[in-house]
Amino acid sequence: MNPQYDQLYQALTKVVGYIYPNEIELNWSILIVLYPYITGLVAGAFILASLERVFNVNALKPTYVIALLTSFAFLLVATMPLIFHLGQPFRAWEIMITPHLTSAMAIFGFVYIWYLMVVLVLEIWFDYRRDLVIWSNESKGVKKWLYKILTLGVYDISPEAVKWDEKLGYIVTVIGIPSAFLLHGYVGFIFGSIKANPWWSTVMMPIIFLFSAMVSGIALVMVIYIVINYIRKQKIDMLCLDTIAKYLFYIIIIDFTMESLDQIHRFYEAGESFEIISLLMSGKLFFTLLIMQIFIGMLIPLLALGFLQFYKPNEKLRRMIYLVTGILVLIGIFFMRWNVVIGGQLFSKSFLGFTSFKLSLIGTEGFLMASIWLVVPFLILAALLWLFPPWKKSPSEH
Amino acid sequence: MAGTLAVSAVLPSFNAVLFAATKPKKGPWYGIAIDIEKCIGCGSCAKTCKIENDVPPEPFFFRSWVEQYTIKKDGSINVVSPNGGIDGFTQKIPDNEIEKTFFVPKMCNHCSKSPCVQVCPVGATFESPEGVVLVDEKYCIGCRYCIQACPYGCRYMHPTKKVVDKCTLCYHRLKKGLNPACMDNCPTKARISGDLNDPDSEISEFIRKKNVYVLKPHLNTGSKLYYNALNQEVR
Amino acid sequence: MPSQLKRLLVLGVIIISLFLLLKHLATPVSFGQYGHYRGNSLNEIAALPVKYVGSKTCVKCHDSIVALKLEGLHSDIQCENCHGPAYLHIKTPKKDKLFRPDSREFCAKCHSFNKARPEKAVTQQDIKNHHPEKKCITCHNPHQP
Numbered sequence: 001m002n003p004q005y006d007q008l009y010q011a012l013t014k015v016v017g018y019i020y021p022n023e024i025e026l027n028w029s030i031l032i033v034l035y036p037y038i039t040g041l042v043a044g045a046f047i048l049a050s051l052e053r054v055f056n057v058n059a060l061k062p063t064y065v066i067a068l069l070t071s072f073a074f075l076l077v078a079t080m081p082l083i084f085h086l087g088q089p090f091r092a093w094e095i096m097i098t099p100h101l102t103s104a105m106a107i108f109g110f111v112y113i114w115y116l117m118v119v120l121v122l123e124i125w126f127d128y129r130r131d132l133v134i135w136s137n138e139s140k141g142v143k144k145w146l147y148k149i150l151t152l153g154v155y156d157i158s159p160e161a162v163k164w165d166e167k168l169g170y171i172v173t174v175i176g177i178p179s180a181f182l183l184h185g186y187v188g189f190i191f192g193s194i195k196a197n198p199w200w201s202t203v204m205m206p207i208i209f210l211f212s213a214m215v216s217g218i219a220l221v222m223v224i225y226i227v228i229n230y231i232r233k234q235k236i237d238m239l240c241l242d243t244i245a246k247y248l249f250y251i252i253i254i255d256f257t258m259e260s261l262d263q264i265h266r267f268y269e270a271g272e273s274f275e276i277i278s279l280l281m282s283g284k285l286f287f288t289l290l291i292m293q294i295f296i297g298m299l300i301p302l303l304a305l306g307f308l309q310f311y312k313p314n315e316k317l318r319r320m321i322y323l324v325t326g327i328l329v330l331i332g333i334f335f336m337r338w339n340v341v342i343g344g345q346l347f348s349k350s351f352l353g354f355t356s357f358k359l360s361l362i363g364t365e366g367f368l369m370a371s372i373w374l375v376v377p378f379l380i381l382a383a384l385l386w387l388f389p390p391w392k393k394s395p396s397e398h
Numbered sequence: 399m400a401g402t403l404a405v406s407a408v409l410p411s412f413n414a415v416l417f418a419a420t421k422p423k424k425g426p427w428y429g430i431a432i433d434i435e436k437c438i439g440c441g442s443c444a445k446t447c448k449i450e451n452d453v454p455p456e457p458f459f460f461r462s463w464v465e466q467y468t469i470k471k472d473g474s475i476n477v478v479s480p481n482g483g484i485d486g487f488t489q490k491i492p493d494n495e496i497e498k499t500f501f502v503p504k505m506c507n508h509c510s511k512s513p514c515v516q517v518c519p520v521g522a523t524f525e526s527p528e529g530v531v532l533v534d535e536k537y538c539i540g541c542r543y544c545i546q547a548c549p550y551g552c553r554y555m556h557p558t559k560k561v562v563d564k565c566t567l568c569y570h571r572l573k574k575g576l577n578p579a580c581m582d583n584c585p586t587k588a589r590i591s592g593d594l595n596d597p598d599s600e601i602s603e604f605i606r607k608k609n610v611y612v613l614k615p616h617l618n619t620g621s622k623l624y625y626n627a628l629n630q631e632v633r
Numbered sequence: 634m635p636s637q638l639k640r641l642l643v644l645g646v647i648i649i650s651l652f653l654l655l656k657h658l659a660t661p662v663s664f665g666q667y668g669h670y671r672g673n674s675l676n677e678i679a680a681l682p683v684k685y686v687g688s689k690t691c692v693k694c695h696d697s698i699v700a701l702k703l704e705g706l707h708s709d710i711q712c713e714n715c716h717g718p719a720y721l722h723i724k725t726p727k728k729d730k731l732f733r734p735d736s737r738e739f740c741a742k743c744h745s746f747n748k749a750r751p752e753k754a755v756t757q758q759d760i761k762n763h764h765p766e767k768k769c770i771t772c773h774n775p776h777q778p
Contacts, residue, residue, distance in 0.1 A: 004557060008458045018477035020504075020551030021460045027542040027555060087540020087560035094520040094539055096652075097659045100669050105543050106519035117648075122641070129637060152644065154637045164635040195617055196513055196549035349551055350633045352477055438750045440743040442714055449718055450684045466749050486742030487749070499749040524670035534674035537661070570681035579685045585710045585743065586754050 007360070017353025026345050026357045029365040031081035034373055036187050036209065037216070037337045038078045041377075043184035044217015045071040046120065046176060051247065053173045059243040065127065065390035066228065067221045072120050073381035079112060081373050084364055104190045115183050119176040125150075126169035130157045131393050146387070184213040191340060198273035199280070199344040204262040211255035216333035218248045223326035226319060228385070238315050242308075245322055249305035252329070256298055259336075276351040284346050284354055289339045297332010301325040415615045416605065416624070426593040427529045428567055429622035431604040432503055434629075436588035439464055439501035441483035443580035443589065447505075448484070450568065450579035457481045459554045461505065461565040462580050467632060468499040475631055502625075502632050503589060505580065506531060506552040506565035507613065510620035514544035514553065514564075523562070529594075529622065530569050535561045549617050567591060594622065684718035687711065691719065694726070698776055705777035706756075715739075715775065740769040 011024050049067035052060040083092050099106035133155050136147035185206035191197075192205025222244045229236045266277065281289055304325045308318065347354050360366045421427045447462040448455060464483030468476040468491055476491060487501070508531050515523055515531060522538035525531050538561035545553045545562060556563040568578035576582070581589050592601035604610070604626070611628040612621040625632075666672025691712045692699040702708060713719055713731075721729035737760060745760040756778075764772070 002557070005456055005458075008456070012457065018465075018479070021457065021463050021479055021482045022545075022551050022554040024458050025555065027545045082541075085541075087542070087555060087562075088538065091520075091537070091539040093659065094522075094537065097656050098521050098664055098669070100518055100521045102516045103519040103543070105517065105541065108519075126637075152637075152640050154640050156636050161635055161637065164637065168635075168638065190543075194513075194517075194547050196547055345546075349549055350477070352475065352633070435751055436754055438743055438755045439747060446685060446714070446718075451681075466747075468749070486738075486745070487747055488745070489747045489749070493748055496748055499747075501749050521664070521669040521671075524668055526675055527667055532674070532678055534671050534677075536674065536677070537671055566678060569675075569678050571683055573679040574683060576683065576687065582685060582687060583711050583714045585707075585714060587709060 007358075011356055011358075014356035015353060017348070018350055019348035019353045019355050020350055023345075023348050024355055026342070026355065028341055028345060029085070029357075030359055030367070030370040031085040031365060031373070033334075033337045033341045034081040034370055035078065035085075036184075036191075036341070037334055038074050038081070038373070038377070039187050040184055040209065040213035040216050040333065040337070041220050042071050042075045042078060042115075042217070043180040043210070043213040044215065044219075045074070045221050046180045046217070047214050048218050048221050048244070048247070050173050050177050050180070053170065054177065057243065059237075059239045062237045062240045063221055063225050063244065065393065066225055066385075067217075068120070068124050068127070069384045069388070069390070070221055070224055070381055071217070072124060073384055074377045075112075075116055075120060076380055077373060077377045080376075081370070084369070104186070104193055107186065108190075111183055111186055115176075115179050119172060119179050123169055123172045123176060126165045126172065128388055128393070129154070129165050130162050131388070133157045134394065143387070181210060185210045191344070196349055197344050198271070199277060199347070200340065202262055202266075204258060204265075208255070208258050208262060211251060211258055212333050212336055214251045215248065215255050216330060218244060218251065219326040219329035219333075222248065222322060223330065224381070226323050226326070232391075236315075236319060238318070241319065241322055242312075245305055245308065245325075248325075248329070249302070249309060252298065252302055252305070256302065273351055276347045280343060280347050280354070284356075285339055285343050288335045289343070292335040293332050293339055296328055297335060298329075301329045301332070415612060415618075416610065421595055422527065422529075425527060425595070427595040428508065428572065428591060429529070429594040429601055429605075429624065430505070430508065430567070430589065430591045431601045431610065431624045431626070432589045433604075433608075434500055434502060434588075434625055434627040436586045437464070437501040437503055438586055438588075439466060439483060439487045440585060441486055442583045442585060443503055443505075444482045445484045446579045446583040447565070450571075451566070453563070454557055456557070459557065459563070461552070461563070463504055465502045465504060465632075466499065467502060467629065469497045469629075469631060470495050471497045498629070500627075500629065502628070503580075504550065504552070505623065506567070507550055507619065507621035507623040508565075508567060510622060511618065513547040513549065513617075513619055517543045517547040519543065523564075526569065528572070530567045530572070531564070532566055532569060533562055533564055535559060535563070538562055549614050549619065682720065684720045685711070685713050686719050686723055687713070690723055702776045705774075707776065707778060735768055735770050737765075737769055740775075744769075 008024055015024065045067045048060070049064050049071065051057045052064045083089050086092060095106055096109045099109065129151065132147045132151045134157070136144055136151060139147060188206035188209030191200040192202055194200045222241065225241070225244070226236065267274070304321055308321065312318065342357055345355070346357060362368055441464055444460065444463045447453065451461060453459055453461055460482045463479055465477055465479045466483075466487050470476060470491065472495075478487070480487070508529060510525070510529060512525060512531050515525055518524070519541060520537060520539055522534045523531065523544050524534070540555065540560050540562065542555060542562060545555065553562050553564045568576070571578055578591055581591050590600055590604065592599040594602060596602060605624055608626040610624040610626055612624060613628075614633065661671050661673070663672035664670070667675070688699060688711050699712070702712075715732075715734055717732040719731060722731050741760045743755055744758050746757045750757060
């Protein structure tokens, strides 16, 4: 028998209550969980980089380039889960050729290209241009040619030209901040605008997505910064780490407030979907929502980081706490995406029952495939760090 | 007095839910009417739909199906739709526990403000000039956003074509002057479809004479599937 | 204007022109004919084959049985509702025979007791106890029940 049907017949036995007959299959699976997760990391890491540049938070200087490269590495992968999830991946280009302007999803192609080409690539290019010229002279072989191509044939590194890089890079960053907000707020809108689904349909969705994106992106850069310095056996800049953690703490508070407000509002209004949604939260989503997302991913990091705002133990312990909280936050936000995407499809739109979801190990929608899309960005980041080592850059103005 | 005048001057006329759709000036504008008082739950509509339109026979893919709602004396609701009603219904709850029970045939509402058409990123699902919501299977990318957006659960991913599939109101039959297969094969004539633009059509008369309802009116989908004797419990 | 900006502008113009060219070449011909979709898809969907041909076609060969049916309680029911779609049968009647249902379960789909069935609309029977040993069609002629 067709293995897909096999899975569906199994799901059929696990249906509770009444669901519409077409609802047995969960249409958006793990790959669509990854999509907002990865885009969130992109937007969050970028916003952290912008903090340094636009708002002159000098303590964050050591992470500026790392944050940019992280953002870039994840952005390159962001569309992959989406394309692989399509029933017809080879028709994906249609979204650029004939975008249907009333569809929130159609604009993704353009928002993505804007963000990738106009914001991230340009900002990185302006930041690296002088180094690319210098490196293309110093290196040999393939690397030399790569750097040479990337200079786009502009070899002018006079102080005046470098000043222009600085100026243009700044302008791009300023454009970049609303763009990062747009990118992820917009991903929230994809879900928030579906009036058929009461678990998604809330105006808070873009805002929640935005702040959770910042939370996850900042945590990611924090973890990467600790790990990179550990691998390179460099002394970590504790002021920088403390500052990141401080911002992380504040933004988790905002994120937690927004998410709580959303739920409180839902419960207080107690509309027609109230019954099914409270059953969803206390039943099917108990582990992923209450334990993983809220307790592990939010309350523990909030307590740990809050504690460190008042009391500062020695550097080694602090580093350890930051590393662990960073990872917990990353896990928590992953489950936040999970609860939105999977949770929103577990209950029937008849509000009378639940279907079930079991993550398979293999297949394009399986656990292994999903893990690949989470590992690839780190490999890209490693390659980027090897090709464009931030620690070998000549010191910049900002 | 002046205030009343000013307000009435700017206030537009509001459309009733039944007429939320903006009809085209010329040509037919198809709608569907289902009389719950006539439905005997035989499942002929669901069965013929699957055959006429090559819908996969597995019980996960339906363009048309029938539900049995049972409101018990203890106040609880029980809904079933075994294999979409294709094999008929066997009453499991004894008569003396039942307060009310009835069948509800379901299918695409062919909404005039379709949430599914709104969200399609490429223009692969669309409303035909006759008001029929269709999917272009050569153009659909299979993102399934429309499945998420449909409040009525009327769409599914075709397991072998890998594109989204749904009721076409038997567009291929309409265009040849025939009725949709489910309508033709309903033994009690509980379901009809027809031209809403024609005031003398059977469906226009049905809507005029009966107290008809649409599903989930609060979602303002401009549904063109009108039920007679629909119970408010039905979602 | 600094040289790096000039270079980027040139590159930008090239990329956008390439995109517009691709968009022009790749958009299907009939796209946008009636709305934001492929106009030809309307004809493609309309051209799909009809499978349920309707009783009006059946009467051409089976006039006596159709006439019999029209006198009885099943007069409103299409022949193909019980016998299945006839689109192949009308082309190759010898080869493609239609379905002749005779099981009790088949009749039960409409006629078994169910509180949800409107009493006036259909005759109902206790299928379990009403002559369980016989087929329904032994006593009832389905064309004139």
